[in-house]
Amino acid sequence: MKFKSKTQFKSIGLALLALVALAACDNDETEITGTELNVTDLTLQDENALLFMLEEEKLARDTYDFLDGLYGINQFANIKVSEQSHVDAVAKLLDQYQIEYTLLPYGEFANEEMQKLYDQFMEKGQIDASNALEVGATIEDLDIVDLVAFIDAATNPSVIGVFESLQCGSRNHLRSFVRAIENSGETYAPQFLTIEEYNTIVDSTNERCGP
Structure with a gap:
């Protein structure tokens, strides 16, 4: 299964302060504690990246x-x-820039791509615990790749800071899932990261996320 992020641009003009405080990032090992003030307007691309990553x-x-x-x-x-x-x-960042968004109940998504992925992950995850752990690794694998693309395209410092912290957390989460998979005698093959990127992450120790 291959999946690529897609954003649709729409216009909105904003000039508010952004203050971001992130909480626990990894499974009791890493915290995101960054705080940043920024008065730069969001670009259309930044706005849609935030809406996509929320989902x-x-x-x-x-x-x-x-x-x-x-x-x-x-x-x-x-x-x-x-x-x-x-x-x-x-x-929180969306609120501070007064960007409207919708968070539906658990298992429901405004983004059709996310709904399709969720349904696929539910089907696979219910097979057994081994498949469930693979689902976890796949989600983090996908998350890291999407965040790389969004960080590279972003211009707003607050957006970049949040995304870098989320990406750091996803690397730690991937390591955790891969350890559990390997402890069960199985292996995980990356679905979105290159094998080189994947090996660099899993062969490294957990990170402390945030500035």
Whole structure:
């Protein structure tokens, strides 16, 4: 399965201060504690990137919440809390720039691509615990790649700061899922990262996220 982020540009003019404070990032190992003030308007691309990542972080949270209830695996229990902090961080920035957004109930998404992915992950994750852990690794794999693209295209310092912290958290989450997969005697093959990028991440120690 291959998936690429797509954003549609729309216009909005804003000039407000952005203050971002991110909470726990990894499963009790890493925190995001960055705070940044910025008066730069959001570009159309920055705005749509935030709206997209709000849905993608919700995808992670909702999936892990469901799989935690199904299997009670520590990775899901811990990382779903971190994903809630990621959702909150993006939503806070959207609020500060007065950008309208919708957060639907668990398992429901305004973005059709996210809904399709969620349904696919639910089907795979319910097969067994091994497939569930692979779903977790795949979500983080996807998240990292999408954030790389958005960071490269972003111009607003607050957006870049939030996305870099989220990406740091996703690298830690990927390491955690991969460790659990390998401890169960299985292996994970990256779906979105190159093998070189993947090996660099999983062969590194956990990071402390934030400035």
